[in-house]
Amino acid sequence: MIDELVKSFYIAMKDFREYYMKPGAVSWGLLFPFVFALAFMVRRGGLTEWLAPGMIALALFFGSTSMSAMSIVFERRFGSFERLMLYPVTYTTIALGKTLSSFIMGLFSIIPVLILTMVVLKIPPIHPFLLVLAVVLATFESSAFGVLLSFLVKDPTQVMVVFNLVRFPMMFLADVIIPVSLMPHYILSIVLLQPLTYSAEVIRFAYEGSYDILPPEISFALALLIGIVFLVVAGYIIRRSKP
Amino acid sequence: MDNDNECVISVKELTKIYGSVKAVDRVSFCVKDREIFGFLGPNGAGKTTTVRMLVGLTTISSGNALVYGYNVVKDYKNVRKIIGVVPDVSNLYLELTCFQNLLFSAKMYDVPKGMREERINYLLKFFGLWKFRNVKFKNLSRGLKRRLTIAAALVHKPKVLFLDEPTSGLDVMSRRILWTQLKELNRQEVTIFLTTHNVYEAFHISDRIAIINKGRIVAIGSPKELSKRFSTQEVIEVAFYPSKMSTKDLSEHIKGMLSVKRVGNHFEIVPLNKNSVIEGIVRYAKSRGLEISMLRLRSADAEELFLKIVGETK
Numbered sequence A: 001m002i003d004e005l006v007k008s009f010y011i012a013m014k015d016f017r018e019y020y021m022k023p024g025a026v027s028w029g030l031l032f033p034f035v036f037a038l039a040f041m042v043r044r045g046g047l048t049e050w051l052a053p054g055m056i057a058l059a060l061f062f063g064s065t066s067m068s069a070m071s072i073v074f075e076r077r078f079g080s081f082e083r084l085m086l087y088p089v090t091y092t093t094i095a096l097g098k099t100l101s102s103f104i105m106g107l108f109s110i111i112p113v114l115i116l117t118m119v120v121l122k123i124p125p126i127h128p129f130l131l132v133l134a135v136v137l138a139t140f141e142s143s144a145f146g147v148l149l150s151f152l153v154k155d156p157t158q159v160m161v162v163f164n165l166v167r168f169p170m171m172f173l174a175d176v177i178i179p180v181s182l183m184p185h186y187i188l189s190i191v192l193l194q195p196l197t198y199s200a201e202v203i204r205f206a207y208e209g210s211y212d213i214l215p216p217e218i219s220f221a222l223a224l225l226i227g228i229v230f231l232v233v234a235g236y237i238i239r240r241s242k243p
Numbered sequence B: 001m002d003n004d005n006e007c008v009i010s011v012k013e014l015t016k017i018y019g020s021v022k023a024v025d026r027v028s029f030c031v032k033d034r035e036i037f038g039f040l041g042p043n044g045a046g047k048t049t050t051v052r053m054l055v056g057l058t059t060i061s062s063g064n065a066l067v068y069g070y071n072v073v074k075d076y077k078n079v080r081k082i083i084g085v086v087p088d089v090s091n092l093y094l095e096l097t098c099f100q101n102l103l104f105s106a107k108m109y110d111v112p113k114g115m116r117e118e119r120i121n122y123l124l125k126f127f128g129l130w131k132f133r134n135v136k137f138k139n140l141s142r143g144l145k146r147r148l149t150i151a152a153a154l155v156h157k158p159k160v161l162f163l164d165e166p167t168s169g170l171d172v173m174s175r176r177i178l179w180t181q182l183k184e185l186n187r188q189e190v191t192i193f194l195t196t197h198n199v200y201e202a203f204h205i206s207d208r209i210a211i212i213n214k215g216r217i218v219a220i221g222s223p224k225e226l227s228k229r230f231s232t233q234e235v236i237e238v239a240f241y242p243s244k245m246s247t248k249d250l251s252e253h254i255k256g257m258l259s260v261k262r263v264g265n266h267f268e269i270v271p272l273n274k275n276s277v278i279e280g281i282v283r284y285a286k287s288r289g290l291e292i293s294m295l296r297l298r299s300a301d302a303e304e305l306f307l308k309i310v311g312e313t314k
């Protein structure tokens, strides 16, 4: 068990070293969320405090999923993904390794946004310690989601197109940019069906001390649960990916 | 035939079906301890599919395979600890250096921390990669990439090394160096299973060879046995006068030839059926008013033999 965890960590460190400087990871994982946050928060005045937690959720979402896109789609296309299946490790360990590298990238992605919200705009979080936990959970959930999504993409040249086709609608339907309270009621069911909502909710609670959609006990539990389910499914998909 | 206890790799009726294609069809063989076992076959014969099933990268449709008594499907984790695998493409990580690539492999294979560096340095030196140890994989030449990929499969001192076309795409020099290195590894008690479509390579380095064609094994034996079994004066050398015809013209008009090539003034033909080809030659000469200035038989070399064995099973 410990042994498998250690190995997933080795995989993560290897991935991070290999992909963090790749254009896809830098542009969509680091630059995009920051520029986006800058544009929205600095220009829109009034809503900045409401926007801050959502921008953090977005940053870690884009950061982590961009890493999975690189580390899985490219490796599968060029054959190095199969190397992992030659080592004495379980398929879930491989999935966890890929989730962890996305996780690390996600954490890096929020640094510029955190500086923007806390230092530049001086919006402090209400529960700083809870924020740490929320960020960890949200990043884990987003990472596992990115890993799953990566297995649906075959062509590496299309990877960011496909990813953005999925990520952009999610972004608008997660109580991140437009408050759900301003949307038609039936939209709420879609909002509740997608994982980014829960990442945003846990961070919102830690940051603002209040919540928009779900009470914190529920959103924290769901974020964790969704992450674990995605991870297990990813392990299963890796095993089934053999011809 | 084979005593199972002696087999390091024991394969029974192994089959892989893709849709309607039987890529590997009831293949059985036994690889003995410290043997270099060559798996020889033309493109699409099923070599890669066989290796992939043995190492657990492709699912098995039916049949089974054991490595050191471990079932390759059920005990896959145990099998992976004692085998090293070199795939048909050099697929290490582009942005990592030679050293970093080997270190990653060592960690994943549970090489104890205190022994990793020593083992890696040994392999870097063994494969002539020492001065490239801090060069990124993406900047290596093809031959060096191949060697590093092999080194990465050896960090944990596997008992069995699987290599899929280890020398394809390498120049003569790199190929020879690699053969020497594989033989040396074999002397260090590694059992080697390698696939190749290069007949010379198979006959040159293998202790035993299995020839596979269209998913079926068509012959197994030592290079000597195979040569003896199949090479009975089986190449026809023929010359005509005047000798202006092309090999294309010959192959269009004479049936039953596996190959024909021009050597100086004469042609060398590997026949599927010797007698019918000779008849064909006579008919051809007659119809064109040519004189047959030479016609003789000689025994086949390894490559011609391969054509023959594969041809007979078509």
Ligand SMILES: Nc1ncnc2c1ncn2[C@@H]1O[C@H](COP(=O)(O)OP(=O)(O)OP(=O)(O)O)[C@@H](O)[C@H]1O
Binding pocket: A243, B018, B021, B022, B023, B041, B042, B043, B044, B045, B046, B047, B048, B049, B050, B197
């Ligand atoms: N993933 C796959 N899906 C469908 N068919 C496949 C797949 N992999 C291999 N095949 C088919 O199985 C047969 C055997 O292929 P294989 O790659 O094992 O041959 P090979 O002997 O390694 O050939 P080569 O010398 O070209 O490497 C071929 O007909 C090939 O088209």
Ligand SMILES: [Mg+2]
Binding pocket: B047, B048, B049, B088, B164, B165
């Ligand atoms: Mg092949």
